[in-house]
Amino acid sequence: MELGGVGLSTYVTKFGSLLDYEKGGVEAIDDDPRHYAFSNLFEVAAGSKPWEKVVVGKNQQYVLEVIRADGTSEWRTCAHDEFALVMDGVVEIDLVALDEAIVPSDKAGSVALGGEPAGRPAGRIVARRGHMALLPANAAYRLRADEPACILLQTIFGEDTVERWSEICQTV
Amino acid sequence: MTDTAMTEVLAGEPNHHGYRTFQLGEFAFERDEYFAYVRWPTGTHTMSVDAFLRAAQRDVAWNFFYGTVNFDNVVGTVNHYGNVDLFAGSFNEAYRKAELDHLENFPHEQILGTFRSMLDDWTNEGFDPFAAPEETRTAWGDKSGNNTEAITRRRVTASRMVGVPGDEPIRTDETHPVNRMFADVDQSQPEIYAEPGFEDQVCAFNLFGYLSRSDVTWNPSIVSVCKDSLYCPTTEEYILPIIHGNDRVEWFVQLSDQIEWEVADKVTGKLRARVTMKAGDVAAMPADIRHQGYSPKRSMLLVWENGSAELPELIATGKAPTYPVDI
Known part of the structure; x- marks a missing residue:
């Protein structure tokens, strides 16, 4: 007996992109749709400035930030690990091992360096849709995208985190 | 984590379908060819056994997860992280109104040990509770072997990120063919x-x-x-x-x-x-x-x-x- 895959169906996996996405929604029966903070990350990125860090998920101090990657970012660093998941496009990541940590160990979220990092090149990553990259604690990183791309960042609410829930979420 | 093999599991002799009956506090669990039966002092509940095993598999694999794992609208567990409620009807308005609901609290190791043993005894060869229905054989019938390997899969828990040296490895054709x-x-x-x-x-x-x-x-x-x-x-x-x-x-x-x-x-x-x-x-x-x-x-x-x-x-x-x- 064969299990699975025997039949008439052919399967197409549907991913979204900045230029091609469909949005679902909340059908409220006995609730307020705002309680679900429903948004679409491609829609958020499409309406964001390059490298703006817009929250689409928040759980206490932890956040999911959507970043429209377009051109070359500033150098940033963070006291804790962050993780960048490329949801659309191609993103290059340059990493530098800093000579010394720049942010206090209890600082949440990343900060801009305001210039070139002082340290040794640690490496480079070229990530495409579906690829997840570690942005290691206390390293400096710079991102580049020749064409608009979309990143979902796992991090902690920081000084450059942007909240605009009423603009991005379903409210009725 | 405490070794659950050391905890006491109350199981009877196999019934005429070959399956053991399990006791946990005042709850009793029994299965036959098609159904799982849950009994408590004020009521009984019947579930299709494939649905019961799929639910029990998640509950066990997730260590009772975050909050409540309802097997359906009657039976389930609530994780208190160290101890676990097993309930029947406690989150069902009709059962509560009729005062037929029942809830008991157990040490984590005791309920985990019982659920693991029940899952192992009740899962026949070829049935994988983690798999999609199209990708597994059925749960039905009299006792026929087991599928211990499938139900004891190790859950991936990266400590930093998959693919980091020393952490969880990436998947390959050798270990995980593409679905x-x-x-x-x-x-x-x-x-x-x-x-x-x-x-x-x-x-x-x-x-x-x-x-x-x-x-899975x-x-x-x-x-x-x-x-x-x-x-x-x-x-x-x-x-x-x-x-x-x-x-x-x-x-x-x-x-x-x-x-x-x-x-x-x-x-x-x-x-x-x-x-x-x-x-x-x-x-x-x-x-x-x-x-x-x-x-x-x-x-x-x-x-x-x-x-x-x-x-x-x-x-x-x-x-x-x-x-x-x-x-």
Whole structure:
């Protein structure tokens, strides 16, 4: 007996992109749709400035930030690990091992360096849709995208985190 | 974690279908060819045995997860992280009104040991409770072998990120062939150019490719960790075998395809909303609801959890809201 895959169906996996996405929604029966903070990350990125860090998920101090990657970012660093998941496009990541940590160990979220990092090149990553990259604690990183791309960042609410829930979420 | 093999499991001799009957406090569990029967002092409940085993499999694999794992609208567990409630009718308005509900609390190891033994005894050769219905044989019939290997799969729990040296490995054809519904998913890995000495810092992997090789459904596993922020992606097909009652806000990011969520009140079970999520959609599940998902094609779902041990108490005492943000 064969299990699975025997039949008439052919399967197409549907991913979204900045230029091609469909949005679902909340059908409220006995609730307020705002309680679900429903948004679409491609829609958020499409309406964001390059490298703006817009929250689409928040759980206490932890956040999911959507970043429209377009051109070359500033150098940033963070006291804790962050993780960048490329949801659309191609993103290059340059990493530098800093000579010394720049942010206090209890600082949440990343900060801009305001210039070139002082340290040794640690490496480079070229990530495409579906690829997840570690942005290691206390390293400096710079991102580049020749064409608009979309990143979902796992991090902690920081000084450059942007909240605009009423603009991005379903409210009725 | 305590070795559950050391805990006492109360099991009777095999019945005439070959299955043992299990006792846990005043609860009794029995199965025959088609059904699982749960009995308690004020009532009994019958479930299709495939649904029961699929639910029990998640409960065991997740160590009772976050909050409530409803096997259906009558029977389930509530995790208190160290001890666990087993209940019948406690989150069902009709049962409570009729005073037929029943709840007992057990040490984590005791209920885990009993559930593991029951799952092992009741799962026949060829039936995989983790698999999509199209990808497994059936649960029916008299006792016929076992499938211990399938039901004791190790749950992936990365400590930093999958693919980091010394952490959880990426999946390959040798260990995890691509699922039939994800044959079109790109399998290329990121280009990584690490300078000597920085191989454990310059790391990346193909998460979508990794998920396309998952051999289980509805089984969140941890792929990246930012303190208590846990990325727990999973692949979904058919129906979530449990109805999850949250004890904290939980977030979903639909990475591919589509899932429909039926959302009901955690305590009463009354419907509150239906949430349709397509690729790129992000939604929170409030802390006072129960939810069950329907995925017509195998899909990729990022479940995002805050694993803080303090959250359930903060929410239960009203110090943290049940919904994610003020809009």
